[in-house]
Amino acid sequence: MKRWLVVELSIPKEFGEAVPNFxxxxxxxxxxxxxxxxxxxxxxxxxxxxxKEARILYALRRYLKSLEKIAPEIPRAQIRxxxxxxxxxxxxxxxxxxxxxxxxxxxxxxxxxxxxxKRGQSSIDISPGMAFGTGTHATTLLSIQALEESLEKKGxxxxxxxxxxxxxxxxxxxxxxxxxxxxxxxxxxxxxxxENVEKNRVxxxxxxxxxxxxxxxxxxxVVVANIDFKGLRRIRKPLLNHLKKRGLxxxxxxxxxxxxxxxxHYLETKLLRWIKVTQEGEWICLTFKKVG
Numbered sequence: 001m002k003r004w005l006v007v008e009l010s011i012p013k014e015f016g017e018a019v020p021n022f023x024x025x026x027x028x029x030x031x032x033x034x035x036x037x038x039x040x041x042x043x044x045x046x047x048x049x050x051x052k053e054a055r056i057l058y059a060l061r062r063y064l065k066s067l068e069k070i071a072p073e074i075p076r077a078q079i080r081x082x083x084x085x086x087x088x089x090x091x092x093x094x095x096x097x098x099x100x101x102x103x104x105x106x107x108x109x110x111x112x113x114x115x116x117x118k119r120g121q122s123s124i125d126i127s128p129g130m131a132f133g134t135g136t137h138a139t140t141l142l143s144i145q146a147l148e149e150s151l152e153k154k155g156x157x158x159x160x161x162x163x164x165x166x167x168x169x170x171x172x173x174x175x176x177x178x179x180x181x182x183x184x185x186x187x188x189x190x191x192x193x194x195e196n197v198e199k200n201r202v203x204x205x206x207x208x209x210x211x212x213x214x215x216x217x218x219x220x221x222v223v224v225a226n227i228d229f230k231g232l233r234r235i236r237k238p239l240l241n242h243l244k245k246r247g248l249x250x251x252x253x254x255x256x257x258x259x260x261x262x263x264x265h266y267l268e269t270k271l272l273r274w275i276k277v278t279q280e281g282e283w284i285c286l287t288f289k290k291v292g
Contacts, residue, residue, distance in 0.1 A: 003049045003083050003084060003085055004029075004046045004047065004048060004049060004083070004084045004085075005046065005047045005048075005049050005053045005057075005081060005082075005083060005084075006044065006045075006046055006081065006082045006083070006084050007044070007045050007046075007047065007057075007060075007079065007080070007081050008034070008042065008043065008044045008079070008080040008081075009042070009043045009044075009045075009077060009078070009079055009080075010040050010041070010042050010077065010078040011040065011041050011042075011043065011064075011077040011078075012039065012040060012041075012074045012075055012077065013038075013039060013040065013041055014071060014074055015041075015067055015074075015077065016041045018067065019043070019063075019064075019067075019077070020043065022060070022063050023043075023045050023060075024100060025137075025138050025141070025280065025281065026047075026056050026059060026060065026137060026138065026281075027047065027052075027056070027137025027138070027139075027140070028045040028046065028047060029045070029046045029047065029048070030045065030046060030098070031043055031044070031045045032044040032045070039075070040075075046084075049083065051228070052228075055255065055282075057081075059281065059282055060079070061079070064076075064077045064079075098110075098113070099113055099115050099123075101121075102124075102140075102141055102144055103141075103144055103145060103148060104120075104121075105120065105121060105122060105148065106121070106122055106123075106124055106144065106171060106174070107121055107122070107123045107124070108123075108124045108126055108167065109123055109124070109125060109126070110125070110126070110127065111125040111126075111127055111199055122174055124167060124170055124171060124174070124200060125196065125199045125200055126165055126166075126167055126196055127192075127195060127196060127199065138280035138281050138283040139226050139252045139253045139254075139280075139283050139285070140167060140168070140226060140252075141280055142252050142278050142279075142280050142283060142284075142285035143168055143224055143226045143250060143252045143285060144167075144168065144171055145278060145285075146224070146250045146252070146276075146278065146285055146287050147168065147171055147172055147175060147222070147224060147250065148175065149276075149287075150222050150248045150250065150287070151172060151175040151176060151177060151222065154176035154177075154178075155176065155177075155178045156176075156177050156178065156221035156222055157177065157178060157179040157180070157218075157219075157220045157221045157222070158172040158177045158179070158180045158181070158220060158221070158222045158223075158224065159180075159181050159183070159216075159218075159220040159222070159223045159224070159242055160172065160180065160181065160182040160183070160224055161183060161213065161223065161224065161225040161226075161227065161235070161239065162183075162184055162225060162226060162227045162231070163182030163183060163184045163189065163190070163193045163208060164184065164189050164192070164193065164226075165189075165192055165193060165196055166182050166192070166193030166194070166196040166197050166206070166208065167196070168182070168224055168226065169181075169182035169193065169197065169202075169206045169208070170196060170197060170200045170202055170206065172206075172222070172224075173200075173202035173205040173206050174200075174202065177205060177222075178205065179205065179207075180202075180205055180206040180207070181206075181207050181208075181209065181216065181218070181220070182197075182206060182207070182208045182209070183208070183209045183210070183211060183212075183213070183215075183216060184208075184210060185210070185211065185212060186210075187210045190208050190209065190210040193208045194208045212238075213235060213238035213239065213241075213242060214238060216242065218242065219241075219242055219243065219244045219247075220242055220243060220244060220247060221244055221247050221248070222247060222248045222249075222250065223239055223242055223243045223247065223248075223249050223250070224249075224250040224252070225239060225249075225250070225251055225252070225253075226252040226253050227253045228253045229253070229254060229255065229258045229261075229262065231253070232251055232253065232254065232262055233261075233262070233265055236265065236266060236269070240269060240271055240272075240290070243290050244290065245290055245291070245292045246289065246290060246291075246292040247289070247290045248275070248287060248288070248289055248290075249266075249272065249287070249288040249289075249290065250285065250286075250287050251266070251285065251286045251287075251288075252283070252284075252285040252286075253283075254283065254284040254285070254286065255282055255283065255284065256279065256282050256283070256284055258284070259277065259284045259286070262286065263277075263286055266286075266288060267288075270291075271290055271291060272288040272289065272290055272291065273288060273289045273290075273291060274286070274287075274288055275287040275288055275289050
C-alpha cells in the first residue's frame with residue numbers, strides 16, 4: 001500500500017509566500033492553511049513516499065536555513081512529520097490541488113477548476129487520484145521545458161518513460177506531436193495516465209501502456225525519461241534503442257551531484273552528443289542528440 005508523507009510547518013508570517021511556492025516546486029500534492037496566530041502561519045502539505053522524500057526534506061530544511069540567514073531576527077520555522085496510509089487520505093487531496101502555471105504556455109489544474117487563461121495559454125487537466133502528484137515537481141517542470149524546446153517542429157513522435165500521471169505525454173500532444181506513447185511498469189499509474197489523457201482529449205495521439213521498454217518495438221524522434229539516477233543508469237541501452245538517429249533524449253530526475261556521472265555514462269556510448277543542461281534548485285535535466 002502506498003503511503004504519504006504529511007509535513008506540517010509553522011512559519012513566520014514573513015515567509016508566508018516564499019515557503020508555499022518552494023513546496024509546490026518540490027512536488028507537493030497540495031497545501032492546506034491551518035489556523036495560525038498573529039505571528040505564525042501553519043501549513044500542512046503531502047508528498048508521496050516514493051523514495052524522493054528524504055531529498056525533499058533535506059532541500060526544505062536547507063531552504064528554511066537560507067531564509068533564516070537572510071532574516072536572522074525572524075523566529076525559526078518548525079517542522080513536524082508523519083506517515084499516512086493512502087486509504088486514510090481518501091479524497092482530501094482535492095481540497096489542496098490548485099491551478100499552477102508550470103510554464104508561460106501551460107497551466108496545470110484539477111478538472112473541476114474553472115480559470116481564465118491568458119492569450120496563448122493552454123490548460124492541462126490532471127486528476128492525480130491518491131497515488132500520483134500533480135506535475136509540479138522541479139523534475140517535471142524541467143522535462144516540460146525541454147519538451148517545449150524539442151517539439152518546436154510539429155509532427156514528431158515521442159516516448160514518455162515512467163509516465164505517472166501522463167502529464168508529459170499530454171503536453172507533448174498539445175505541442176503538436178503526431179504520436180505519443182506513455183509507458184510505466186505501475187499498472188495504477190497507467191490507469192491514472194489514461195484517465196488524464198481522455199480528460200484532455202488527446203487519446204487520438206497518446207497511447208498508454210503498462211510494461212517495460214522491452215515490450216515496445218518502435219523508435220521515436222524524442223524520448224523523455226523523468227525517473228531517478230539508478231533507473232536512468234539501468235535503462236541506458238533500451239532508451240537508446242528506442243531513439244531514432246538525430247533524435248533527442250531528455251533525462252530528468254537527476255540531482256546536481258549526479259549530473260556528471262549520468263552525462264558521462266551516456267556519452268561513453270559514442271551514440272550521443274550532449275546538447276543542453278537546465279537546472280531548477282538541486283535538480284538537473286540533460287538533453288542529448290543521437291548521432292546520425
